Every structure is written in structure tokens, then in C-alpha cells.
Amino acid sequence: MHSDILRPMVVLIGWTLVMLAWMIATRMPAMKAAGIDLRTLIGSKGADADRALPAHAQWKAHNYNHLMEQPTLFYAVCTVIALSGTGNGVNAWLAWGYVIVRVVHSALQATVNRVAPRFALFLLSSLLLAALTLHATMAVF
Numbered sequence: 001m002h003s004d005i006l007r008p009m010v011v012l013i014g015w016t017l018v019m020l021a022w023m024i025a026t027r028m029p030a031m032k033a034a035g036i037d038l039r040t041l042i043g044s045k046g047a048d049a050d051r052a053l054p055a056h057a058q059w060k061a062h063n064y065n066h067l068m069e070q071p072t073l074f075y076a077v078c079t080v081i082a083l084s085g086t087g088n089g090v091n092a093w094l095a096w097g098y099v100i101v102r103v104v105h106s107a108l109q110a111t112v113n114r115v116a117p118r119f120a121l122f123l124l125s126s127l128l129l130a131a132l133t134l135h136a137t138m139a140v141f
Helices: 006-033 046-052 055-066 070-083 090-111 115-140
Strands: none
Touching: 006 046, 006 055, 006 070, 006 090, 046 055, 055 090, 070 090, 070 115, 090 115
16 A cells, blocks of 8 residues: 555656756757757856846746755655655645645746746745655654
């Protein structure tokens, strides 16, 4: 038998791969339009792309990077919760809430990129992550 909290974890991994594909599909044409040839690039980094490509093309890359940051804590805490046998019920619902908020955050950042609502979503996801962390702490101590 598995823990229900594994499902939102897998969904967020899938969403991260969607954002990766969206980033590539957006950046490659933008790079071509900017006259950037990947075959001749040596040692470039994200900041170089920020200077060379239109902002809207970079928003997807910025969000993909964000999905490699705080969600790593989400995966870790959900794993602890699953292993402790407390990954059903409220913890699964909190995890689903986290994933839904992160998906909405991604869609917002990748399209209109308004900072105030993005920040509100970031705070909400952080509160959900804090609640999951509290529950993980209670489960293992």
C-alpha cells in the first residue's frame, strides 16, 4: 500500500517537466531570432541569456529554476511524511494545495509575470510547506 502524499509529488515532478519543455520551446526560437548559435557558445550562464533574450522568453526559464529550489524541500518533507506512515488525510491535502499553488505560480510567472500576485502565491506555498514540515516533525519526534 502506498501513501496518498506520493501522488502530488509525482504531479509536481510532471509539471516541472512540462515547464522544461515549455522553456525549451520558447527559448530556442528566441535564441535563433537573437542570432545565438548554440554550437558556438562557450561557458555561458543564465545571466547571459537574460541580457540577450526578450524577458518573456526568459520567464519560463526563471520559473523552471524556481521549481528546482523550494520544491526540493517539498519532496524531502513529503518523503519523510510518507515513510512515517502519515501521508494520507490532511497531509495529502496540504501537499495537493502546495502543488496547485506552485502550478498557478508557474502559469502566472511564465505568462504575465506580475510580481505582487506571484509573491502572494509564493507566501501561500511557503505556509503550506511549513505546515507539512511541522507535521513531519511531529511524526518523527
